[in-house]
Amino acid sequence: MMSWPVARPVRKPLPGVMREQEARIDPGQRRAELSRTSSRLKNVSGVGRLSGVALECSDPAALADFYSRLTGWPVVYAHADWYSVGESEKAGFHLSFQRAPGHRPPTWPDPASSMQLHLHFRVNHLDAAERAVLALGGTKFDDQPGPDRSRVFADPAGHPFCLVPTRDRA
Numbered sequence: 001m002m003s004w005p006v007a008r009p010v011r012k013p014l015p016g017v018m019r020e021q022e023a024r025i026d027p028g029q030r031r032a033e034l035s036r037t038s039s040r041l042k043n044v045s046g047v048g049r050l051s052g053v054a055l056e057c058s059d060p061a062a063l064a065d066f067y068s069r070l071t072g073w074p075v076v077y078a079h080a081d082w083y084s085v086g087e088s089e090k091a092g093f094h095l096s097f098q099r100a101p102g103h104r105p106p107t108w109p110d111p112a113s114s115m116q117l118h119l120h121f122r123v124n125h126l127d128a129a130e131r132a133v134l135a136l137g138g139t140k141f142d143d144q145p146g147p148d149r150s151r152v153f154a155d156p157a158g159h160p161f162c163l164v165p166t167r168d169r170a
Contacts, residue, residue: 054098055155063157066136067085123163123165124165130153138153
């Protein structure tokens, strides 16, 4: 039986707050330390890398078209039962759509019906992005927990997703 190491939380200082010992390091020394840390992180590996997310639906072609227009990514793989969109065919991450004949979309918000997962899309302007999603065939949920910081929609197959402002605009 394989034994997995226990993950330990990493304590990170608050942004803009330096620990006492960091305040005494000269900028050249600090750059060298960051360079060494960066080199070590390049060699860190897990068991695998996340290469995609697949959403079940009754019509993979239609859902691929919706997300292709939402993200600007082309359809990079097309088969009757599986479609994928991504920056390119060889991109490290694809969003895929798998045919599931009996697919029933989740309901949200409903504690009795889990949404399983939902996607977040960063956008420059929430209002403009909302108009675009609705024009593409998305549906806005009535319940919007924080409409000034995110908007919750369903894609044409009923999967919930959120639009959130880009970090520099939040």
